[in-house]
Amino acid sequence: MKRFLPVDELARDERFVRTSIVAGFNDPRNGRATERAISSARLEPGRAAAPDRARALMHGIFVGEIQALEGAGRTTFDFDDADAPFALKLDMARQCWDEARHVEISVKLGEHMGTEIGEYTESTFLYEAACVPDPAMRLSGVNRALEGLAIDVFNTMKEFGDASGDPVLHFCEDWMLADEVTHVKMGSDWLRRLTEQDPDRRARALEFQRTVDKLFSLGGFRGETEENPVQIARRFRELAGFDTDEIDEIAALAAEALADARSREAVAG
Amino acid sequence: MRLSIVPEEFTLVLYDADLVRSTVEEVAAAVGFPDSVEVSLEVDEELAQPLTGSYVDVRDGVLHLWYSGGNVEDTLRARHLDPVRARREFAMGLLRGMDRLDPAFHDAPADDELTDAQRALWDVAAEGRAERAGIAMRPDRARYVYRLACGFTDEADAEYDRLRGGAPTSWADLAATAQRLAPNATTPRTGRRDDLRRRR
Amino acid sequence: MSNDGRSPRPAFAPWDRRELPGLFSVEESARRVGAYSWVEQRLFEALGGWIATVPELDVKLVLGRHCYHHAWHAEQFQARLPELREMNPARCTVPANDGVAALLEAVIEPEATEHTIEKLTGVFRVLLPRKIAAYTYHLNATSSITDAPTQRSLRFILQDEFEDWREGEMLLQSLITTPEAAARAAARAAELEALAVAAGGIAGPGTLGASPTPEVTP
Numbered sequence: 001m002k003r004f005l006p007v008d009e010l011a012r013d014e015r016f017v018r019t020s021i022v023a024g025f026n027d028p029r030n031g032r033a034t035e036r037a038i039s040s041a042r043l044e045p046g047r048a049a050a051p052d053r054a055r056a057l058m059h060g061i062f063v064g065e066i067q068a069l070e071g072a073g074r075t076t077f078d079f080d081d082a083d084a085p086f087a088l089k090l091d092m093a094r095q096c097w098d099e100a101r102h103v104e105i106s107v108k109l110g111e112h113m114g115t116e117i118g119e120y121t122e123s124t125f126l127y128e129a130a131c132v133p134d135p136a137m138r139l140s141g142v143n144r145a146l147e148g149l150a151i152d153v154f155n156t157m158k159e160f161g162d163a164s165g166d167p168v169l170h171f172c173e174d175w176m177l178a179d180e181v182t183h184v185k186m187g188s189d190w191l192r193r194l195t196e197q198d199p200d201r202r203a204r205a206l207e208f209q210r211t212v213d214k215l216f217s218l219g220g221f222r223g224e225t226e227e228n229p230v231q232i233a234r235r236f237r238e239l240a241g242f243d244t245d246e247i248d249e250i251a252a253l254a255a256e257a258l259a260d261a262r263s264r265e266a267v268a269g
Numbered sequence: 270m271r272l273s274i275v276p277e278e279f280t281l282v283l284y285d286a287d288l289v290r291s292t293v294e295e296v297a298a299a300v301g302f303p304d305s306v307e308v309s310l311e312v313d314e315e316l317a318q319p320l321t322g323s324y325v326d327v328r329d330g331v332l333h334l335w336y337s338g339g340n341v342e343d344t345l346r347a348r349h350l351d352p353v354r355a356r357r358e359f360a361m362g363l364l365r366g367m368d369r370l371d372p373a374f375h376d377a378p379a380d381d382e383l384t385d386a387q388r389a390l391w392d393v394a395a396e397g398r399a400e401r402a403g404i405a406m407r408p409d410r411a412r413y414v415y416r417l418a419c420g421f422t423d424e425a426d427a428e429y430d431r432l433r434g435g436a437p438t439s440w441a442d443l444a445a446t447a448q449r450l451a452p453n454a455t456t457p458r459t460g461r462r463d464d465l466r467r468r469r
Numbered sequence: 470m471s472n473d474g475r476s477p478r479p480a481f482a483p484w485d486r487r488e489l490p491g492l493f494s495v496e497e498s499a500r501r502v503g504a505y506s507w508v509e510q511r512l513f514e515a516l517g518g519w520i521a522t523v524p525e526l527d528v529k530l531v532l533g534r535h536c537y538h539h540a541w542h543a544e545q546f547q548a549r550l551p552e553l554r555e556m557n558p559a560r561c562t563v564p565a566n567d568g569v570a571a572l573l574e575a576v577i578e579p580e581a582t583e584h585t586i587e588k589l590t591g592v593f594r595v596l597l598p599r600k601i602a603a604y605t606y607h608l609n610a611t612s613s614i615t616d617a618p619t620q621r622s623l624r625f626i627l628q629d630e631f632e633d634w635r636e637g638e639m640l641l642q643s644l645i646t647t648p649e650a651a652a653r654a655a656a657r658a659a660e661l662e663a664l665a666v667a668a669g670g671i672a673g674p675g676t677l678g679a680s681p682t683p684e685v686t687p
């Protein structure tokens with residue numbers, strides 16, 4: 001087996017249909033929904049289309065967990081012990097187990113919420129972030145940016161479960177949150193250790209993390225306003241070791257991404 | 270069947286208005302929709318899945334069906350119609366329309382005035398009938414929508430089974446059931462839900 | 470007899486049949502533990518790498534779970550090495566010989582999405598049985614008093630190995646549904662077994678003890 005498996009070689013069965021994130025940019029319907037009198041884009045049970053929106057998000061989580069599993073797995077294999085010490089690979093192996101359990105949980109939750117595997121498309125840019133050749137960048141882009149996003153998404157889903165009195169959703173999301181907080185901590189820990197003697201490398205890794213954070217706030221998906229379906233989970237992020245400045249920065253990136261989306265829509269008319 | 274479709278031609282999505290028409294006609298025959306009733310169908314092509322929603326109302330003897338374009342969109346191919354989803358959605362609309370034409374439902378409020386629980390109970394009854402009419406439904410999906418509105422409780426599940434199983438119902442029955450489930454309903458809402466049709 | 474704690478009792482209760490002698494010196498136990506650790510490390514890395522290459526969803530998830538099991542085994546062995554006077558565990562964490570290195574290289578080699586049977590056969594029909602055999606021999610041959618910490622780790626690890634082997638074998642049986650697939654698995658196992666034989670087992674010659682000397686009849 002070769003090292004570094006490109007995204008187009010990810011193995012899937014025939015149920016999975018891949019899509020690219022840019023495919024959606026040219027949809028002439030983009031932005032039209034914002035003209036409707038919908039009180040909030042937040043994912044809440046009383047909002048328009050809440051069941052279908054929650055289900056679609058759940059399927060997105062499911063494929064995201066598969067890619068997180070694959071990404072962590074590749075990090076155990078892609079590097080020499082000199083570039084990625086055994087202890088780092090051990091953490092990644094542990095993450096493999098956790099992500100495999102998250103896939104299992106997501107499958108069960110999908111059944112609970114009435115989706116089927118492959119009902120929605122899969123975009124693979126989570127795995128793409130896990131393809132960078134520098135382990136420090138991988139750890140910052142995947143474990144800090146993407147696992148951080150997972151904290152936001154799971155907390156949003158947990159609150160959705162609370163508000164709708166869904167004991168299954170609440171239970172599962174709460175457990176997954178515990179794992180994701182651990183994964184973010186691993187990322188912060190290894191970023192610090194790997195770049196201890198190399199401030200430039202640390203700066204590059206943090207820059208990559210910002211890029212990924214912005215990408216995943218695309219179109220206002222995540223933020224802190226009524227216009228963002230997924231809300232930034234400040235309390236859990238603090239538990240995971242993000243300081244207030246870092247969370248503020250993510251919130252600012254998210255606000256920027258929402259403004260970008262709105263101006264794109266305005267140009268498209 | 271007198272059927273008018275809005276828009277006559279889709280421009281934002283790749284839906285074929287003729288296919289929409291033939292699907293409605295085919296489903297109408299399957300569920301036994303009366304030929305004499307005029308139907309006005311609007312598919313709002315500005316809205317995409319998963320922003321779904323639908324409204325069924327009778328005004329002056331005409332059945333008005335309104336769907337978000339997302340209700341009939343292929344979840345794997347954006348802007349394409351999914352004929353299987355379209356069959357399900359139109360069957361539900363026509364069956365609830367038949368209810369509204371029935372005196373047992375004459376005092377039912379308009380769709381945009383129903384609470385989530387009332388609407389969910391009504392949908393469950395229609396789903397069961399659609400399935401018995403030979404339309405392949407998605408009970409897993411329906412049950413979750415229903416539970417979100419009526420509660421994740423054994424009591425709510427029992428009502429689901431009763432209505433889906435074809436127990437005779439009426440607006441009075443649905444309203445009373447919603448009332449009965451309300452203390453345990455997890456989204457007790459009396460206000461109107463967001464109406465996707467209204468513009469800011 | 471009084472029960473006041475003052476009456477002398479033997480150090481070994483009558484039911485405690487542990488024996489002092491063992492076949493391994495400190496150095497030999499360390500050498501083996503280092504060799505096991507090297508195998509566990511290559512294995513967990515391979516399982517991790519393969520996750521993205523197998524299309525079968527259930528296999529992906531099992532690989533993810535087992536990946537951690539073998540990493541944890543390596544961690545147990547790494548922790549034991551300094552206790553066996555190997556202060557630089559990396560020095561000891563090497564393949565027992567070139568044959569073992571060749572075996573692991575061959576086990577890890579398949580990559581294509583259609584080669585799940587080849588991947589799983591190497592792990593579950595060749596490598597895991599070889600590991601179970603080697604660890605069981607170590608468990609039985611070493612002193613149950615002087616090398617008890619290694620034994621304890623081996624018992625935990627063997628528990629994983631048995632369960633993982635069973636799960637992998639069941640996956641394989643569910644994937645092998647035609648005579649052609651059965652032949653593929655058999656050919657793959659034969660090819661890798663030959664390498665394992667050449668290596669003398671995962672700890673090299675003597676993995677399962679010295680070869681018995683044939684009895685000579687006068």
Ligand SMILES: [Fe+2]
Pocket residue numbers: 065068098099102150180
């Ligand atoms: Fe996860």
Ligand SMILES: [Fe+2]
Pocket residue numbers: 068098099147150179180183
């Ligand atoms: Fe994670």
